[in-house]
Amino acid sequence: MRNRLICTAFAAAAVLAVVWPFLFGGQLAWRDMLVLDSPGMTAANFGGGDLFARNAPQDGFLAIIGMIMPATIVVKALMVLTACGAAYGAWWLSNKELFPSLAAIGLAVCNPFVIERLLQGHWSVVIAAWLLPLIAAAALSGQALVVWLLMFLASLTPTGALIALVVALVCLNRHRLITLGLGVFYTLPWAIPGLIATFRGGQEMNAHAAAEAFAPRAEEAVGTFGAILGLGGIWNAEAVPESRHLGFALFGLGVFACVLIGARFVPKRLMILAAAGLGLATLAWLWPTGMAWALEYIPGAGLVRDSQKLLMLALPFYIAALGHLPAKQTVAAAIALGCVILQTPDAANSLSSLRGTNAQIVDEALIKFIAGRDVLFVDRDTLVEVDGRLVIDPYSKVVNKVESGSLSVDGQAVDLPSPRWQAAMTAWEDEDLKALEDLGIGVVVEDEEIIAETSAGSYRTPWILTTAWMLGPIIAGLAFAATVQSGRRSNPMRT
Incomplete structure (x- = not known):
């Protein structure tokens, strides 16, 4: 009970340190993050328009919500709730010992990947990253319905949809076919418009320039590979806390060393996911020509051109490994906690730019x-x-x-x-x-x-796919009910 109370208090402090800008009023406007109170029912918001559907279904969802209540309130609430979910997921994945659990919670809520993505404005990617520990823990525990509902929430963004599906498929023991079907369904708001845009010939990309520009980037004192191991290295150097320009990324290597100590107590499935994420991100850095080839010839590869996003796959493993540091190695767990905090010690201050604005944004x-x-x-x-x-x-x-x-x-x-x-x-x-x-x-x-x-008129908004996506929780519930009913038929003596 004592450990639980201390971990709860620490989790609340960690969550507050990251989400505090979302507790204020105003519309959200920072780099790639633009959340208005009332977005429009436009083609682009629902996956249409002139560009590929990179912001579906999130923008369409917010446009629909904005007709009922300010969409900014919904996004701010989601940020707070999913940050709390990350803390709970870390507790779930831990051995419930004090220092290992604190280290796991701290890393789940406030890691370099999360901070750098927030500073780039990728709020929906951060939501997906915060949900991954919960998805992994629920999947390893066989709680399929919880996994499917969390997958739905992660699928606000294409990256979240794909990463959450991969984590769920690897960690679940049963219902993988249904999981795959639901995962595919969650991708439809952007996958179908993407296919249409590909066939009709849409916006062109300089594949070689994209591969080099969006590859993981070196950070002070650790280089590129060290930044990857520390879950940092976003392509935009401006979206990085000042402390990491001063060499504090070194503490990320300390976190990784502690992860290695706890690795043998973690399910191998999580290790496989981490190896895939770290390996692919490293490959994109070392072999940009290969990434450029993929971007040019493999449909949909553009989803992972920002290859540092693949580090999300490593989050459940890192969190579980810290959370399973042996109880006898209290010093190692305490060091892990210190390194988790010191790798981004100015996180709370650096996120101040995310506070909403009350300025008039549009006419x-x-x-x-x-x-x-x-x-x-x-x-x-x-x-x-x-x-x-x-x-x-x-x-x-x-x-x-x-x-x-x-x-x-x-x-x-x-x-x-x-x-x-x-x-x-x-x-x-x-x-x-x-x-x-x-x-x-x-x-x-x-x-x-x-x-x-001109006399050109307006066109109908392609809202159907996003509206269907919003029915995802209901479809997941029906799928779960069907599996329960099927289980009862196959085992009539079961009560």
Whole structure:
């Protein structure tokens, strides 16, 4: 009981240290994170639009929720709840001894992967990362329904859907076929639009530049491989706490050393997952040509071009290994706890930029006048400045914006402008409104003022796949009920 109370208090402190920015008001705007109170029912939010469906089903889900209540409240609540879930998952995976459990909880809630992804604005990826310890623990315990429900929540983002499915399939002993079926169902909001976009010819990528730009990155004092072992090394050096630029990533190697001590007490399945995650991330770093080949010739490989995300596969193993440090090795467990804290000692302070903003983000009158038509903004890029923060253009979340999607990293073009955007800009420069109309563009905007209109009308929002996805918990419950009923039929004497 004493250990449980201490671990609960520590978990609450760890959770608060990470999620405190989400306890304030305001809309969320930081780099790739843009969560508005009322997102629009736009094609892009539901996997359509000019770009690949990288933000489905999360954006469509938030658009639907935003019609009922502020979507920001839902996201903030999810961040808090899943962080608590990570702590509980770590406790579940641990041996319940004090220091090992504290180390496991600390790593589950506040690790370099989580902090760096939050600073990049990948809130839904962090939700998936926080859910993985719970998914692994529930799967190893044979609690299929819990696994399926957690998989659903992790599938807010494509990366989370795939990683959660892999972890569930590896850790479950039974119902793997149903798990696979549900996992595939959870991917439909982005998989089907992705297939359509692939066949019709969508945005092009500079595969070699992408492989190099999104590979794991070296961190101070540990290099690239050391950063990988310490669950850090995100491609964007700006999305890293200042302490890790000062050499505190060294403590990540201490965490890894303690993980090795506890590894022999952990199910081999978790070790296999960790080896796959660490190995593939390392391979992407050492062999960018191979990653470039995969991006160019393997459909869907773009989902893992940001290869540092694959380190998520190692999280359950790391957490379980720290949580199973032998009770007799109290010093090792205490060292593990210290290293967990010291690898990102400024985490709470560095996350202050995630606090919501109360600034006016979009012009509601302009949105109302656009009235669902496709709009070309001739002066707004993929990223814009909002309240002093560089963030995804908010209009891409509320209107059917013709999106460029172009992206450059360190001066190298990674994603080329979408074909429709290029054609639209050419038509506008040629003052050819008929060509804009043929492209389905009804409005042209500059400096948040309408400067031209065509007779092109609005189109129906492709909301069906995301709406079906939202029925996932019900489908998972029905699948579980069917397995229970099947078990009773096969064993009629069972009570």
